Amino acid sequence: MASSTTQKPEPSSAASVAGATTALVLLTALNFVNYIDRYILPGVQEQVKSEFHVTDAQIGALVFWFMVAYMGISPLTGWLGDRFPRKPMIVVTALLMSACNFFTSSVNSYSSLNLRHAALGIGEASFGIFAPAMLADFFAEDQRNRVLTIFNVAIPVGAAIGVTGGGVIGVHYGWRHAFVLSAIPGAILALLILFFLREPERRTAPHEKAHVDKGTALSLLKNKAYLSAILGYAAVTFSLGGISNWMASFLQRVTGYSQEAATSAMGPIIVIGGLGGTIVGGIWAQRWKKRTPRAMYYVPAWSAALAVTPALLCFFGPKVTTLPSLALAVFFIFLGTGPVNAATLNAVPSNLRSTAMAGQLLVIHLFGDMSSPSIIGFISDHSNLRIGLAATLITMLIASVIFFIGSRYAPPLHDQIDTVAA
Numbered sequence: 001m002a003s004s005t006t007q008k009p010e011p012s013s014a015a016s017v018a019g020a021t022t023a024l025v026l027l028t029a030l031n032f033v034n035y036i037d038r039y040i041l042p043g044v045q046e047q048v049k050s051e052f053h054v055t056d057a058q059i060g061a062l063v064f065w066f067m068v069a070y071m072g073i074s075p076l077t078g079w080l081g082d083r084f085p086r087k088p089m090i091v092v093t094a095l096l097m098s099a100c101n102f103f104t105s106s107v108n109s110y111s112s113l114n115l116r117h118a119a120l121g122i123g124e125a126s127f128g129i130f131a132p133a134m135l136a137d138f139f140a141e142d143q144r145n146r147v148l149t150i151f152n153v154a155i156p157v158g159a160a161i162g163v164t165g166g167g168v169i170g171v172h173y174g175w176r177h178a179f180v181l182s183a184i185p186g187a188i189l190a191l192l193i194l195f196f197l198r199e200p201e202r203r204t205a206p207h208e209k210a211h212v213d214k215g216t217a218l219s220l221l222k223n224k225a226y227l228s229a230i231l232g233y234a235a236v237t238f239s240l241g242g243i244s245n246w247m248a249s250f251l252q253r254v255t256g257y258s259q260e261a262a263t264s265a266m267g268p269i270i271v272i273g274g275l276g277g278t279i280v281g282g283i284w285a286q287r288w289k290k291r292t293p294r295a296m297y298y299v300p301a302w303s304a305a306l307a308v309t310p311a312l313l314c315f316f317g318p319k320v321t322t323l324p325s326l327a328l329a330v331f332f333i334f335l336g337t338g339p340v341n342a343a344t345l346n347a348v349p350s351n352l353r354s355t356a357m358a359g360q361l362l363v364i365h366l367f368g369d370m371s372s373p374s375i376i377g378f379i380s381d382h383s384n385l386r387i388g389l390a391a392t393l394i395t396m397l398i399a400s401v402i403f404f405i406g407s408r409y410a411p412p413l414h415d416q417i418d419t420v421a422a
Helices: 014-052 056-081 087-106 110-138 141-152 154-173 175-196 206-214 217-222 224-254 259-288 295-316 319-346 350-369 372-382 385-409
Strands: none
Touching (some): 014 056, 014 154, 014 224, 014 259, 056 110, 056 224, 056 350, 087 110, 087 175, 110 319, 110 350, 141 154, 141 319, 154 175, 154 224, 154 319, 217 350, 224 295, 224 319, 224 372, 259 319, 295 319, 295 385, 319 350, 319 385
16 A cells, blocks of 8 residues: 655755755865864863963863763754754854854963863854754765765864864964964855755655654664664764874874974874775775665774774884874774764654754763863873873774674664655
8 A cells, every 4th residue: 555645756956966965065164164173272282281281181171071061052952953944053053163263362261261162062062963964854865874974074184174273373373373263264154054055855754654753852762773873983982082182292292293293293194094084984884885784883893993903003102103003093993984973864763863963972972072081181190191092992992892783783774764865
């Protein structure tokens, strides 16, 4: 019997394709700026520490309070994103991020910098929820891994520019100027999104109807495919988030690099290793998925496991191996970036995508990088930075195990939610 649910025809015009492409370009560009903003601090934190006379644990606490705000706003933005148009909310969050960076020029104490950094977390969390959910409404399931891989290419490139640009500008003009300059592209992109991005129609496939009728955020707690994806991602984020916030300091203290040399070395490593890993991981998962839907879990599992050995070599090996092993570790860890986000979105019905992304952000930061920078700083204050960094790697192995277990719950392709094909 034919379904009684009447579906609106899927748009197939050139205008629809152009609209989806425009969305991907603009949202990826804003994600790029988002990660520039986030990674300026690691590039200049030795200057911040010196100016405000704080400990490593206090430097790590800047990330802690950023994540408190980041997570605190996530449930609200997830609820809003599933019920109201996301375009105007993305414009507002872009302007908020730009304003936070611009007003960094006026901070005059550690406390005021902490407050500014927490406010930035509100904007970044909101964008991180709205954008992937919006892209999932523009593109069909079989394109989602590719699209989110492109979207997440912004992470290593933006992080590299943030660390390198922040470090170099900080040396020559003062660390505040690095934040002020980063405010400009975000404001420009907010205007471009306002005038050129359209809000996509949310569509529900017939096989989703039961989920929609019963669907509440509580259903996510029973969704093993979803929980496996976000818990594995949280374990990765604990290690990666902590290490990324301290790596520039590690190069300065342990290898003897200047701030400019350390951040300049990290930039190409993050771009080449992170960009290469993101692209290779996306292609690998896309091809593997043709044989099994578990590919979206297998690739992140291998990604986490393979990163451990080169990371240990980076921290404890001879100085000549520090940068090459860092590049290899970055390459491996970024293999899983696109697939794990695709796994999260594929595991839930369309009416819960923003809520699902909010849940992901809440979990990966609550159990991930909310505490790891402070833990590394605490261990460093009581021993050394090598041990502090290495202590977090155990969660990479835990992540690999979670992803492999989670692969058993990967929904078959015909059960994964399909949306507007572009």
